[in-house]
Amino acid sequence: MRNEKFAKRLKEEREKKGWTQEHMAKLLNIKIGTLSGYERNYRTPDLEMASKIAKVLGVSVDYLLGLKDNEAAPWWEKDTPPADIELDKFIREQPNLRIFGDPLDEEVRDDIMLALRAAWEALKKERAASKQPKGK
Amino acid sequence: MLYKEARELAKSGEKPLDIARSLGIKVLFAPFRKIKGLAMSLGDKKIIIIDNGLLEAEQQFVCGHELGHFLLHPSTNFVFVLHNTFSYSKQEYQANRFSCELILGEKAENYKCMITEMAASGKLDQLSRFVSEISSMDEEIP
Numbered sequence: 001m002r003n004e005k006f007a008k009r010l011k012e013e014r015e016k017k018g019w020t021q022e023h024m025a026k027l028l029n030i031k032i033g034t035l036s037g038y039e040r041n042y043r044t045p046d047l048e049m050a051s052k053i054a055k056v057l058g059v060s061v062d063y064l065l066g067l068k069d070n071e072a073a074p075w076w077e078k079d080t081p082p083a084d085i086e087l088d089k090f091i092r093e094q095p096n097l098r099i100f101g102d103p104l105d106e107e108v109r110d111d112i113m114l115a116l117r118a119a120w121e122a123l124k125k126e127r128a129a130s131k132q133p134k135g136k
Numbered sequence: 137m138l139y140k141e142a143r144e145l146a147k148s149g150e151k152p153l154d155i156a157r158s159l160g161i162k163v164l165f166a167p168f169r170k171i172k173g174l175a176m177s178l179g180d181k182k183i184i185i186i187d188n189g190l191l192e193a194e195q196q197f198v199c200g201h202e203l204g205h206f207l208l209h210p211s212t213n214f215v216f217v218l219h220n221t222f223s224y225s226k227q228e229y230q231a232n233r234f235s236c237e238l239i240l241g242e243k244a245e246n247y248k249c250m251i252t253e254m255a256a257s258g259k260l261d262q263l264s265r266f267v268s269e270i271s272s273m274d275e276e277i278p
Contacts, residue, residue, distance in 0.1 A: 074179065076178040076179065076181070077179070107169045107170045108170050108171060110169060111169055112171070112174070114166050115164075115166055115168070115171070115176070118164050118166045119162075119164065119178060119181075119183045119185065122162055122164055122183070126162075
């Protein structure tokens with residue numbers, strides 16, 4: 001059963017991550033041709049592969065299949081680590097970062113990326129802890 | 137007026153790191169190369185991240201500074217970055233002063249001029265030394 005929406009969203013989400021087909025195929029442990037087939041709506045993954053795809057992309061299967069229209073969760077609420085390209089976009093959207101006047105220099109940009117990743121990590125831990133209220 | 141809240145908070149006797157945490161702000165540390173500290177809101181989460189290479193007194197000061205941003209400049213609270221030497225914007229000055237008041241509490245009253253001057257100069261090492269010296273010095277004088 002073909003699904004136009006799945007093919008489109010798969011490609012979109014992969015590109016949002018800044019991943020090549022080659023990179024993503026490697027993560028999924030499938031051939032490039034197979035992935036490319038999915039994206040051209042020429043092939044359809046089985047259920048196991050569909051959930052694996054959703055997982056590496058950090059989106060829900062519902063969204064990929066077109067059962068749900070927006071994947072609202074921002075990067076800091078997802079369980080998959082944010083890609084550089086997502087963080088870059090986030091940083092560019094922050095008006096206050098122009099506070100130095102100059103465009104961000106390399107070192108400052110690296111520091112901010114580090115900070116964003118640390119924040120992601122901490123929030124992920126917090127979510128995990130609230131899901132499992134047992135322990136100390 | 138702006139700094140009234142800092143003195144209120146200072147009454148708890150806690151240091152900025154603990155005050156921030158008790159306000160529900162996450163305080164994290166990271167090995168930064170240039171930035172001293174950063175405050176950000178991600179959705180409804182408020183997070184302060186401090187350079188872990190700083191001295192304890194400096195970390196406290198930076199934390200107070202970032203906390204100042206959250207409380208004084210809530211409309212622009214996305215991401216604030218603190219540079220090597222603080223930038224000379226009005227907001228940075230206010231955050232510096234907030235941090236001084238937060239650490240010194242009522243004692244700040246006696247050092248108004250110095251605080252104003254130091255906050256404007258924006259040198260982190262001097263500022264943190266200044267406030268930590270005063271806050272510990274006064275404890276010895278009954």
